[in-house]
Amino acid sequence: MMGIKTRFVDAGFQKATTAAALSVVALVALLLCHMIIHAMPAIQKFGWHFLFTSTWDPVKQNFGALPFIYGTIVSSVLALLIAVPISLGIAIYLAELAPLFIRGPLSFFIELLAAIPSVVYGLWGIFVLAPFLRSDMQPFLSRYFGFLPIFQGAFYGVGMLTAGIILSIMIIPTISSITREVFLTVPSNQREAALALGATRWEAIRLAVLAYARTGLLGAVILGLGRALGETMAVTMVIGNRAEISASLFAPAYTMASVIANEFTEATGDLYLSALIEVGLVLFFITLVINIAARALIWRVSGRVKGEIRK
Amino acid sequence: MEDEVRVSDLSAYFGDTQALKNINIAIKEKMVTAIIGPSGCGKSTFIRCINRMHEVVPNATVTGKVLLRGQDIYSPGVDPIEIRRKIGMVFQKPNPFPVLSIYDNVAAGLKLNGIRKRDDLDAVVERVLTMAALWDEVKDKLDASGMSLSGGQQQRLCIARALAVKPEVILFDEPCSALDPISTAKIEELIFRLKQDYTIIIVTHNMQQAARISDSTAFFLLGEMIELGKTQDMFTAPHDKRTEAYITGRFG
Amino acid sequence: MNIYRKRKIIDVTMRAAAFLCAIFTLVPLISIFSYVLSRGATSLNLSFFTHLPRPVGEPGGGMSNAIGGTLILIGLSCLWAVPMGILGGVYMAEFGNNRLGSMVRFSVDVLNGIPSIVIGIFAYTLFVLPMKSFSAISGGFALGVIMIPTVMRTTEEMLRMVPHTLREAALALGISQARTIVGIVLKTALPGIVTGILLAIARIAGETAPLLFTAFGNRFWHQSLNQPIAALPLQIFVYAISPFDDWHRQAWAGAFVLISIVSLISLISRFVIRPRYRFSQSR
Numbered sequence: 001m002m003g004i005k006t007r008f009v010d011a012g013f014q015k016a017t018t019a020a021a022l023s024v025v026a027l028v029a030l031l032l033c034h035m036i037i038h039a040m041p042a043i044q045k046f047g048w049h050f051l052f053t054s055t056w057d058p059v060k061q062n063f064g065a066l067p068f069i070y071g072t073i074v075s076s077v078l079a080l081l082i083a084v085p086i087s088l089g090i091a092i093y094l095a096e097l098a099p100l101f102i103r104g105p106l107s108f109f110i111e112l113l114a115a116i117p118s119v120v121y122g123l124w125g126i127f128v129l130a131p132f133l134r135s136d137m138q139p140f141l142s143r144y145f146g147f148l149p150i151f152q153g154a155f156y157g158v159g160m161l162t163a164g165i166i167l168s169i170m171i172i173p174t175i176s177s178i179t180r181e182v183f184l185t186v187p188s189n190q191r192e193a194a195l196a197l198g199a200t201r202w203e204a205i206r207l208a209v210l211a212y213a214r215t216g217l218l219g220a221v222i223l224g225l226g227r228a229l230g231e232t233m234a235v236t237m238v239i240g241n242r243a244e245i246s247a248s249l250f251a252p253a254y255t256m257a258s259v260i261a262n263e264f265t266e267a268t269g270d271l272y273l274s275a276l277i278e279v280g281l282v283l284f285f286i287t288l289v290i291n292i293a294a295r296a297l298i299w300r301v302s303g304r305v306k307g308e309i310r311k
Numbered sequence: 312m313e314d315e316v317r318v319s320d321l322s323a324y325f326g327d328t329q330a331l332k333n334i335n336i337a338i339k340e341k342m343v344t345a346i347i348g349p350s351g352c353g354k355s356t357f358i359r360c361i362n363r364m365h366e367v368v369p370n371a372t373v374t375g376k377v378l379l380r381g382q383d384i385y386s387p388g389v390d391p392i393e394i395r396r397k398i399g400m401v402f403q404k405p406n407p408f409p410v411l412s413i414y415d416n417v418a419a420g421l422k423l424n425g426i427r428k429r430d431d432l433d434a435v436v437e438r439v440l441t442m443a444a445l446w447d448e449v450k451d452k453l454d455a456s457g458m459s460l461s462g463g464q465q466q467r468l469c470i471a472r473a474l475a476v477k478p479e480v481i482l483f484d485e486p487c488s489a490l491d492p493i494s495t496a497k498i499e500e501l502i503f504r505l506k507q508d509y510t511i512i513i514v515t516h517n518m519q520q521a522a523r524i525s526d527s528t529a530f531f532l533l534g535e536m537i538e539l540g541k542t543q544d545m546f547t548a549p550h551d552k553r554t555e556a557y558i559t560g561r562f563g
Numbered sequence: 564m565n566i567y568r569k570r571k572i573i574d575v576t577m578r579a580a581a582f583l584c585a586i587f588t589l590v591p592l593i594s595i596f597s598y599v600l601s602r603g604a605t606s607l608n609l610s611f612f613t614h615l616p617r618p619v620g621e622p623g624g625g626m627s628n629a630i631g632g633t634l635i636l637i638g639l640s641c642l643w644a645v646p647m648g649i650l651g652g653v654y655m656a657e658f659g660n661n662r663l664g665s666m667v668r669f670s671v672d673v674l675n676g677i678p679s680i681v682i683g684i685f686a687y688t689l690f691v692l693p694m695k696s697f698s699a700i701s702g703g704f705a706l707g708v709i710m711i712p713t714v715m716r717t718t719e720e721m722l723r724m725v726p727h728t729l730r731e732a733a734l735a736l737g738i739s740q741a742r743t744i745v746g747i748v749l750k751t752a753l754p755g756i757v758t759g760i761l762l763a764i765a766r767i768a769g770e771t772a773p774l775l776f777t778a779f780g781n782r783f784w785h786q787s788l789n790q791p792i793a794a795l796p797l798q799i800f801v802y803a804i805s806p807f808d809d810w811h812r813q814a815w816a817g818a819f820v821l822i823s824i825v826s827l828i829s830l831i832s833r834f835v836i837r838p839r840y841r842f843s844q845s846r
Contacts, residue, residue: 194419
């Protein structure tokens with residue numbers, strides 16, 4: 001009697017856990033379905049042109065997502081350009097150069113940056129970073145580098161540059177901590193091989209660590225890119241929210257996440273809403289591809305580290 | 312026969328733990344000196360003190376003198392980088408740089424020292440790979456990755472890499488312990504030939520190996536050097552009882 | 564200059580540059596914290612915690628409903644996401660070494676990488692459209708979706724760390740598999756799992772984007788869970804982009820409270836749960 005009851009409970013329990021696990025799969029599938037269904041009106045009306053048109057005109061009901069795609073990509077790439085060298089420097093310092101007693105506290109503080117909510121970054125961006133850019137940094141760039149098209153034109157403090165800077169601060173903890181993990185998988189006899197040849201400490205890092213960790217580094221960078229692409233609040237608060245494509249980094253811009261955040265609740269009419277949802281769909285696919293690529297790279301280089309990446 | 316390396320009162324520490332106690336030893340030039348002893352006796356620590364690799368470990372310190380042709384390598388003005396170029400090292404586990412080709416592995420040290428011209432590099436690469444008895448096996452695949460070679464070949468590649476920067480002394484830290492007998496034999500043969508031009512110190516836990524290839528042997532125990540002498544004498548009639556016990560296999 | 568000097572200069576320069584990168588990164592950290600502290604903490608008073616927001620443009624008032632709203636949303640999301648996450652994690656650790664498990668793992672990774680605003684859209688289409696109203700429920704759903712990957716992954720990791728011998732001993736004693744997993748394995752891994760849950764909560768406490776069109780925000784206390792509800796990050800956002808100085812002050816105060824909540828949760832998980840976890844491991 002007890003045996004039957006136990007087997008019943010066991011089977012039930014196993015089914016419950018399986019159901020929970022499958023629900024996650026169902027959630028993802030359901031999300032995709034809902035997005036596609038609700039974006040359908042816009043998809044049917046605009047087709048592929050949606051991705052290549054710059055007009056975003058709610059009045060004339062003509063929607064093209066190009067300014068947002070441009071804004072998202074440019075702000076994220078800018079963030080990477082700033083964040084990658086700095087993250088590399090941090091990872092090198094913490095993994096190879098810093099005295100042992102500094103490593104714990106310093107890495108804690110850098111991780112702290114990751115814990116700050118996006119909206120607080122945005123708040124700081126509006127009231128501290130943007131004014132600083134407007135009064136100090138942008139005039140400087142305009143004066144000495146104004147011959148470059150990216151530093152031309154009027155500056156307001158908010159804009160593409162501000163968004164890129166704030167995004168870079170937000171993704172530095174991610175890139176640097178994964179890079180550091182990858183560095184720690186480099187066997188110490190690689191470094192010793194370089195040092196024994198008479199290499200300086202930097203040359204040993206370059207020869208033994210950086211080269212060995214290339215693939216993992218790339219994975220960390222791509223993962224950082226994925227996070228930058230999906231970032232919403234901080235960017236919305238400092239990017240200026242204008243659906244224009246401009247060569248200058250001083251100009252205001254708009255990202256996919258920002259336009260959804262700003263206009264979703266104000267969207268009049270089904271086509272408008274469905275166009276916004278289609279923007280969300282595009283964002284979904286871009287981040288999906290990037291994240292899969294990142295996982296594949298990190299997994300390839302440090303298969304045993306994969307499951308152990310703990311924060 | 313000159314003294315290539317003269318060690319006086321060398322003591323080495325890991326933090327507060329003392330790993331080497333007042334070592335005094337003279338290594339003669341263009342000969343093979345073997346360092347033998349049981350695990351943990353300090354033989355690896357010893358040779359790492361000679362090319363100033365010991366201090367790379369955090370909290371590791373050294374006291375005493377190591378004279379390379381009369382010059383103390385630990386005197387304040389001396390740069391470890393210079394020393395490490397002059398004193399090459401081959402490690403226990405072969406460690407070629409995996410992302411570099413065979414050619415680039417050998418040329419790595421040369422490029423660090425600013426030699427970049429293709430012709431110069433070609434000449435050196437061929438010379439040292441020949442010296443390492445590897446040239447014939449790899450001359451057609453110099454662009455292949457360093458990792459595409461077998462264990463024994465990788466170790467010979469590492470030896471070629473060390474030879475490329477024209478060292479005066481070469482240190483071998485149990486170079487064959489990760490290799491099969493045939494590769495081991497090839498490397499022993501290689502070391503035997505190299506001693507015509509280089510001073511060699513080899514750490515080994517294999518006494519037969521020491522007996523085969525070395526001219527002098529030093530026996531280390533618990534951080535001290537117990538005995539140093541001509542290999543033949545050491546293995547037939549050692550002076551110290553502890554040496555005799557180790558050699559006859561009573562411990563270790 | 565000879566090559567040797569050049570190499571030394573490059574060495575010192577690059578090492579200094581690496582050090583500077585680390586220090587340079589602390590600058591925004593210090594800036595953010597000092598501003599939140601100076602502008603936020605000074606604007607805090609009792610009325611901040613007890614009063615509702617004043618009408619647009621009028622100074623004074625507080626964020627009591629926003630703080631309460633955040634707590635309620637956290638509660639709602641934990642209500643469904645924690646059990647599902649733990650059960651799912653149990654599946655992955657105990658039964659999941661098969662094709663289905665790989666598919667689940669892939670889905671969890673995908674879910675984890677979806678931008679939170681897209682999850683907000685999903686919650687909108689799933690709840691707000693049919694209900695024809697913004698609601699705490701839709702907000703709780705969105706936040707829960709964000710929580711699930713973290714809870715599931717942590718549960719799986721912690722369960723995998725429990726040694727097999729423990730499971731085998733229990734089964735050999737005749738204890739059913741279900742009771743083994745729940746009563747013994749899960750219990751041993753519990754501190755670690757709770758830490759994971761707390762960290763997930765710390766993360767969703769600060770999430771704004773998915774709430775923009777689900778919880779939506781409310782100037783008053785919500786009357787029921789299927790009405791719009793205020794939330795702290797939402798309120799900070801609305802106040803920050805407004806043209807009113809007094810609201811800006813309150814935004815900083817809100818940021819201070821938000822960061823305090825997040826820090827408190829992280830500290831609890833680090834110092835209260837962890838030491839206990841180490842103890843249970845040594846047993």
